[in-house]
Amino acid sequence: MPMKKLSFIIGMMLIAGCQVVSPTSEPFEQQTSASNISEAAILSSSENSANEPPLQTFENREAGFSLEYPSTIGIDAGGNETPDKLTLSIAVQKVEDLDAPLGNDRQTAALNMKALKKIEFGPDMDFLLQDSKRIFAIGTIYGKSFMTLGRFEVCSIVFDRSLIFYRNDYQVRLTLHAPATAMVESMPHYFTTDTANCGQEKVWDSQNNAQARFYADLTSGKASPLAEQWFTTFDRIVRSIGLL
Numbered sequence: 001m002p003m004k005k006l007s008f009i010i011g012m013m014l015i016a017g018c019q020v021v022s023p024t025s026e027p028f029e030q031q032t033s034a035s036n037i038s039e040a041a042i043l044s045s046s047e048n049s050a051n052e053p054p055l056q057t058f059e060n061r062e063a064g065f066s067l068e069y070p071s072t073i074g075i076d077a078g079g080n081e082t083p084d085k086l087t088l089s090i091a092v093q094k095v096e097d098l099d100a101p102l103g104n105d106r107q108t109a110a111l112n113m114k115a116l117k118k119i120e121f122g123p124d125m126d127f128l129l130q131d132s133k134r135i136f137a138i139g140t141i142y143g144k145s146f147m148t149l150g151r152f153e154v155c156s157i158v159f160d161r162s163l164i165f166y167r168n169d170y171q172v173r174l175t176l177h178a179p180a181t182a183m184v185e186s187m188p189h190y191f192t193t194d195t196a197n198c199g200q201e202k203v204w205d206s207q208n209n210a211q212a213r214f215y216a217d218l219t220s221g222k223a224s225p226l227a228e229q230w231f232t233t234f235d236r237i238v239r240s241i242g243l244l
Helices: 106-117 180-186 210-219 225-239
Strands: 004-010 019-021 028-030 040-043 055-060 065-070 074-076 086-094 134-138 141-148 159-167 170-178 191-193 202-204
Touching: 055 086, 065 225, 086 225, 106 141, 106 159, 134 159, 159 225, 170 180, 170 225, 180 225, 210 225
Parallel strands: 019 040, 019 134
Antiparallel strands: 004 074, 004 086, 028 040, 055 065, 086 170, 134 141, 141 159, 159 170, 191 202
């Protein structure tokens, strides 16, 4: 069965532990037994603030879930990222049909499902940033979330936040992409040039641990407004997921 993929676009209005996010009303901390998770914080969801736009609903009854997203998001039927927009994509595929790189295969899915039943993160995927690993409670099941800031080679800069969960024998992957050029321009102090490999293109300043510094600033509310919008919009959408 081919992958089903929907994308939405939002305009630019503008931990070593793995956090577990729940729709419960009160946050609490829980120790997990996973070898790659030292501490898991159960965080609460919140009601819309007066400054947030109304929400609209997306449903997939085959996979048995729904989610809410801000009314400012439009639909991109082509499934392509837009250079100057935040792009939200939802990919739904039968587990038995998974056969792609970077952990999108049947074997990794089986390990993920086993781990998530124990509230553990499971195998790493897709060049993830270690500090960004989180587990979200979705009703009676769990999903794994992570951030990817580059892929394959030193010149790569991406800003992707992904959530993966399993329902009705489907794998659901939700990814919020941020426009790399705009993000780099909004916070140039995390980047440098590598003329030998990338010419004059900006690259992550790896000698100064830029990705880890960016994540620390992002999670403490000290990143650029665009970066913070990307981060909080993803959490808002993921926390709205319900099971059908």
